[in-house]
Amino acid sequence: MNPLPSPLLLIGVGGAGAAVTHGILRAYGPGIRALVLDTDARTGANLDIPFTLLGGNRLAGRGTGGQPASARASFQDNPSLIDPALQGVSTAVVVTSLGGGTGGGATGELLKHLHTLGIVTLVFATLPFDFEGEERMRVAKTSAGPICQHADVSVVLPLNQLVATARSDNMQEALARGIDTLASGVTLLWRILEKPGYIRLDEAHLHQILKRCGRAQFATATAMGPDRARTVLANLAEHPLIKTDASRPPVRTMLVGVLAGDDLRLSEISTITSGLSAAFGPRATLELGTVNDETTFSGRLSVVMLLFEEGVGSARADDKSAAEGGAKQGFLDHKANSRFRHAEKTLWHNEDLDVPTFMRKQLTLDR
Numbered sequence: 579m580n581p582l583p584s585p586l587l588l589i590g591v592g593g594a595g596a597a598v599t600h601g602i603l604r605a606y607g608p609g610i611r612a613l614v615l616d617t618d619a620r621t622g623a624n625l626d627i628p629f630t631l632l633g634g635n636r637l638a639g640r641g642t643g644g645q646p647a648s649a650r651a652s653f654q655d656n657p658s659l660i661d662p663a664l665q666g667v668s669t670a671v672v673v674t675s676l677g678g679g680t681g682g683g684a685t686g687e688l689l690k691h692l693h694t695l696g697i698v699t700l701v702f703a704t705l706p707f708d709f710e711g712e713e714r715m716r717v718a719k720t721s722a723g724p725i726c727q728h729a730d731v732s733v734v735l736p737l738n739q740l741v742a743t744a745r746s747d748n749m750q751e752a753l754a755r756g757i758d759t760l761a762s763g764v765t766l767l768w769r770i771l772e773k774p775g776y777i778r779l780d781e782a783h784l785h786q787i788l789k790r791c792g793r794a795q796f797a798t799a800t801a802m803g804p805d806r807a808r809t810v811l812a813n814l815a816e817h818p819l820i821k822t823d824a825s826r827p828p829v830r831t832m833l834v835g836v837l838a839g840d841d842l843r844l845s846e847i848s849t850i851t852s853g854l855s856a857a858f859g860p861r862a863t864l865e866l867g868t869v870n871d872e873t874t875f876s877g878r879l880s881v882v883m884l885l886f887e888e889g890v891g892s893a894r895a896d897d898k899s900a901a902e903g904g905a906k907q908g909f910l911d912h913k914a915n916s917r918f919r920h921a922e923k924t925l926w927h928n929e930d931l932d933v934p935t936f937m938r939k940q941l942t943l944d945r
């Protein structure tokens with residue numbers, strides 16, 4: 579009898595999305611169920627990963643030539659085309675690089691479709707290098723809007739910052755190490771589920787944690803030696819992918835994986851959890867899973883964290899009222915903690931004028 583298919587699926591979208599997916603699978607080894615989607619047939623021909631060609635009738639397998647609208651239309655032509663590859667999937671981790679047509683245009687449509695099937699989505703999307711030019715960055719940022727709107731959790735990573743984690747000036751080496759950094763975030767769920775250590779998070783719980791969480795930041799660090807827990811904390815605090823204090827929104831939930839071999843100490847777990855809470859949000863809920871994998875992490879201690887930002891959450895069109903409720907609550911929470919917390923309410927005909935009008939009147943804003 580065949581084992582049940584994995585409920586986790588990795589999906590790479592577009593040419594770079596496919597290349598990154600390939601790199602991730604090579605870094606992780608066997609055990610990840612994956613699928614690649616592209617409008618360019620050459621991508622499928624060069625891969626040993628299940629592949630679905632989007633928009634075959636419309637584009638004849640030649641790609642979009644940098645047009646997100648073509649990719650959107652290609653996906654919309656037949657959204658159910660990918661359904662046979664989704665059997666038994668409850669959570670999808672989607673990887674794409676924005677700036678071109680397919681990743682930028684098809685990913686939002688894919689997320690919308692996965693949502694209609696009840697599949698929870700965690701998306702990692704890269705923004706182009708600065709040197710790729712303003713137009714590509716503009717296209718990428720426009721494409722990011724629907725992705726953040728339709729994903730349960732979205733992590734948007736500028737490639738400049740991702741390669742800064744590599745600390746190398748050699749383009750190829752920096753990109754390869756940047757992909758390794760990305761891979762540690764992308765594969766976190768598989769590691770937590772497949773090699774659980776003392777503290778376990780099961781699939782159903784992870785599913786609930788990710789549901790409608792909105793924007794997230796991601797960082798990872800690894801260290802060896804007797805003081806490795808403190809070294810990891812110091813590296814996370816200065817991580818190039820973590821926003822600086824001034825622009826960092828408050829963190830609502832932290833999903834943290836502690837990955838190590840057989841030598842992981844209880845005191846190290848406690849150093850890490852208290853250090854992360856102090857650095858990133860004493861009020862944030864901390865969801866911790868430990869991974870015990872002596873073969874991969876022997877002597878090393880690695881922490882992978884996703885920081886879910888406080889705010890509206892994922893504002894899908896069909897979740898509008900929940901999102902607006904969330905926005906209002908976020909505003910009220912913010913006020914509760916702000917320097918105005920002792921100020922008297924500005925009441926007028928029983929309405930609190932400190933709450934923005936669109937929230938008081940429950941108006942729908944154009945998205």
Ligand SMILES: Nc1nc2c(ncn2[C@@H]2O[C@H](COP(=O)(O)OP(=O)(O)OP(=O)(O)O)[C@@H](O)[C@H]2O)c(=O)[nH]1
Nearest residue numbers: 592593594642643644675676677678679680681706
């Ligand atoms: N990580 C990584 N990113 C890349 C690579 N090549 C391109 N990119 C990035 O990916 C962005 C999108 O490019 P592609 O993936 O080629 O575009 P696409 O999604 O296939 O879209 P079209 O080919 O225009 O339909 C670029 O702007 C780059 O920022 C690569 O080899 N690795």
Ligand SMILES: [Mg+2]
Nearest residue numbers: 592593618641
């Ligand atoms: Mg392409």
